[in-house]
Amino acid sequence: xxxxxxxxxxxxxxxxxxxxxxxxxxxxxxxxxxxxxxxxxxxxxxxxxxxxxxxxxxxxxxxxxxxxxxxxxxxxxxxxxxxxxxxxxxxxxxxxxxxxxxxxxxxxxxxxxxxxxxxxxxxxxxxxxxxxxxxxxxxxxxxxxxxxxxxxxxxxxxxxxxxxxxxxxxxxxxxxxxxxxxxxxxxxxxxxxxxxxxxxxxxxxxxxxxxxxxxxxxxxxxxxxxx
Amino acid sequence: xxxxxxxxxxxxxxxxxxxxxxxxxxxxxxxxxxxxxxxxxxxxxxxxxxxxxxxxxxxxxxxxxxxxxxxxxxxxxxxxxxxxxxxxxxxxxxxxxxxxxxxxxxxxxxxxxxxxxxxxxxxxxxxxxxxxxxxxxxxxxxxxxxxxxxxxxxxxxxxxxxxxxxxxxxxxxxxxxxxxxxxxxxxxxxxxxxxxxxxxxxxxxxxxxxxxxx
Numbered sequence: 501x502x503x504x505x506x507x508x509x510x511x512x513x514x515x516x517x518x519x520x521x522x523x524x525x526x527x528x529x530x531x532x533x534x535x536x537x538x539x540x541x542x543x544x545x546x547x548x549x550x551x552x553x554x555x556x557x558x559x560x561x562x563x564x565x566x567x568x569x570x571x572x573x574x575x576x577x578x579x580x581x582x583x584x585x586x587x588x589x590x591x592x593x594x595x596x597x598x599x600x601x602x603x604x605x606x607x608x609x610x611x612x613x614x615x616x617x618x619x620x621x622x623x624x625x626x627x628x629x630x631x632x633x634x635x636x637x638x639x640x641x642x643x644x645x646x647x648x649x650x651x652x653x654x655x656x657x658x659x660x661x662x663x664x665x666x667x668x669x670x671x672x673x674x675x676x677x678x679x680x681x682x683x684x685x686x687x688x689x690x691x692x693x694x695x696x697x698x699x700x701x702x703x704x705x706x707x708x709x710x711x712x713x714x715x716x717x718x719x720x721x722x723x724x725x726x727x
Numbered sequence: 728x729x730x731x732x733x734x735x736x737x738x739x740x741x742x743x744x745x746x747x748x749x750x751x752x753x754x755x756x757x758x759x760x761x762x763x764x765x766x767x768x769x770x771x772x773x774x775x776x777x778x779x780x781x782x783x784x785x786x787x788x789x790x791x792x793x794x795x796x797x798x799x800x801x802x803x804x805x806x807x808x809x810x811x812x813x814x815x816x817x818x819x820x821x822x823x824x825x826x827x828x829x830x831x832x833x834x835x836x837x838x839x840x841x842x843x844x845x846x847x848x849x850x851x852x853x854x855x856x857x858x859x860x861x862x863x864x865x866x867x868x869x870x871x872x873x874x875x876x877x878x879x880x881x882x883x884x885x886x887x888x889x890x891x892x893x894x895x896x897x898x899x900x901x902x903x904x905x906x907x908x909x910x911x912x913x914x915x916x917x918x919x920x921x922x923x924x925x926x927x928x929x930x931x932x933x934x935x936x937x938x939x940x941x
Binding site for chain 1: 785787788789790791792793794796797799800801803804805878882883885886888889896899900903907908909910913914916917920921924925928
């Protein structure tokens, strides 16, 4: 077997690759905050909501966690098209990612809320905080702090999962790779390069999110404990 | 039925069969490769430790569809023409071995250190200590997360659609393209995935509860 490796496509297609990177990261960053908000809301609903809310959240979380993302994406994208609702591939991808990551975040945040020592809740009650105040200023910061590493892993996984969005013609990095290999017939080299880029993006995203934590959790910073 | 013909439904279910086949391939392959990874990760040999750590980081930092493509094109440049099932199976093996290796490393290290020391006091050799003392205990801890990861394997086989492997996602897509009934078709596909995954999720939770109780 003699195979000549040829990476010369990198120069020719660099703008496309950058565009793919930009789209992949864009999808990820746009989805993180709404996904986190949705998941936290669901976690609170499942823990403190009325029974019908709890049941609804359970159905949502289990339904999403036990079906593949790609089926959810197809369902949403092709479904909306049949309903005559025109959404571009990018918004459809973001909506699907938010719905998907919301379910995983809900489980993580639920664990976070449940891990808060009871003394904290009693202390909040002693300070005459309303339940909403206690939730917002006492429980939420502590819950996030505790489960932050799990959240970071989840968001990195979400970034990697954006790689299937080219299936609905949102031409992110993997879609760009497919385009390049169909022009150059250098499939193996193209995907090796793309794999390396994803690896770098995953490292970068993880470091960024951990960096945000170092700045935004004052207690962690004061104690000098690492995440 | 549901506006689909029997043939179309049968087509979707045939895809589901291949999803199960690929999941089994991924799990068996992942176990065979994941065990040495876990042992290397938990060992005190620095070279082995670093090597297996690098492997895990590498696989966990690359999206599974890209792994599928790399394997698929990698095989084809060798001049071999293999079915998509083989490429997808190899990709799933790599993927699940990295995650299973990391899960099992945690289980091995979760066995209290005193158990190792006790084994040493009984003059067991390293291998005996591992096989008769540590492994049975680690295995018990490993059951819930392993069953939980099986769900991930089943779900992630859907990414094999990118290299044209005929699985549940692929067959659903084909039927949707010919019938234009996305809600019906993908709801059926989602329900089949759910029917495979949910019992395992529930089982994993039950095992976990039993473990924490004991």
